[in-house]
Amino acid sequence: MKTALIAMANGTEDIEAITTLDILNRAGIKVTTASVTSDNTRMIRLSNGTVTICNMTIDEVCENYDIVIVPGGPGTKTLASSEKLITILKKQKDEKRHVAAICAAPGVVLYNKGIIDNGTVMAGFPGTENGYDNFTDKGVEVSGNGYIITGRAPAYTMEFALTIVKQLIGISAYQDVLSRIYP
Numbered sequence: 742m743k744t745a746l747i748a749m750a751n752g753t754e755d756i757e758a759i760t761t762l763d764i765l766n767r768a769g770i771k772v773t774t775a776s777v778t779s780d781n782t783r784m785i786r787l788s789n790g791t792v793t794i795c796n797m798t799i800d801e802v803c804e805n806y807d808i809v810i811v812p813g814g815p816g817t818k819t820l821a822s823s824e825k826l827i828t829i830l831k832k833q834k835d836e837k838r839h840v841a842a843i844c845a846a847p848g849v850v851l852y853n854k855g856i857i858d859n860g861t862v863m864a865g866f867p868g869t870e871n872g873y874d875n876f877t878d879k880g881v882e883v884s885g886n887g888y889i890i891t892g893r894a895p896a897y898t899m900e901f902a903l904t905i906v907k908q909l910i911g912i913s914a915y916q917d918v919l920s921r922i923y924p
Contacts, residue, residue, distance in 0.1 A: 743770045743909050746806040748826050749795055750777040752816030755787040756895040757843050761810060764902035767918050768910060773806070775799045777816075777823045788814040799825045808909055809833050811851070813844020813866060813894075821850045830856045834888070839909060843892035843901050845869040848876075857889060864891045883908060 745765050749758050758774075765772045776783045776795035783795045802825070809829055811820055820826055827850075833840045834856050842851050847865035851857045859874045864882040880897035881904045883890050890908060892901035899922075907915035 743807045744804075745770050745772045745808045745810060745905075745909075746802065746829070747772060747774050747810045747812065748777055748799060748820055748823075749774055749785045749787070749793070749812065750816035750819035750823075751786050752788050752814050752819065753785065753812050754814030754816075754844055754895055755789045755791045757812035757814065757892075757898050757901075758787060759791065759793070760898040761812065761843075761902040761905070764899070764906065764918060764922075767921065768906040768914050770807075770906070770909065773797065773802075775802050775826075777820050777826055779819075788816065799823055799829075802829060805836075805838070806833075808839035808841055808905060810905070811840075811842040811846040813842070813846045813849075813869075817845040817849045820846065821854060826850075827854045827856075830854070834885075837886075837888055839888050839890065839905070841890040841892075841901070841905055843898065844894050847891040851889075851891070857885070861885055861889055863889075864893045864897075866894050 774795040844866045848869035861884045
């Protein structure tokens with residue numbers, strides 16, 4: 742069974758976190774959520790008021806995952822300030838395991854923290870480029886030999902999550918989930 746880690750902070754975009762979690766669960770991926778907070782609580786208030794309890798805190802993460810996912814929203818700055826999360830993301834990249842980010846997270850977390858460089862094409866929320874040269878206006882972009890998946894904004898979350906399924910498990914799993922949500 743494939744595994745995924747979704748990092749969340751207070752202010753993480755609701756749609757990007759919850760929709761991605763749901764789609765990956767439907768695909769049979771074992772998803773773990775990790776909170777990034779200053780007080781090490783597992784309870785997170787997402788950007789539009791949804792409250793969720795993560796499985797663990799980022800400091801409790803001690804295993805490897807097939808993919809690490811960083812949603813966007815105002816909480817992105819908190820995610821970018823987590824040394825533990827950045828270490829996990831860099832290890833993912835170094836070991837050629839998947840990394841995914843959407844909305845503000847590709848620019849604020851992946852690019853600003855050196856997980857990707859200007860040679861990688863990246864989708865992200867307009868205005869969060871942070872000097873990045875290879876920003877695309879596509880809804881979802883797959884780069885780095887398929888290991889880097891980025892998304893533009895909340896409206897593209899379903900496509901983003903389904904792309905993760907396709908890259909992580911394959912086209913048949915993608916088509917199976919797609920057929921169950923778009924009958």
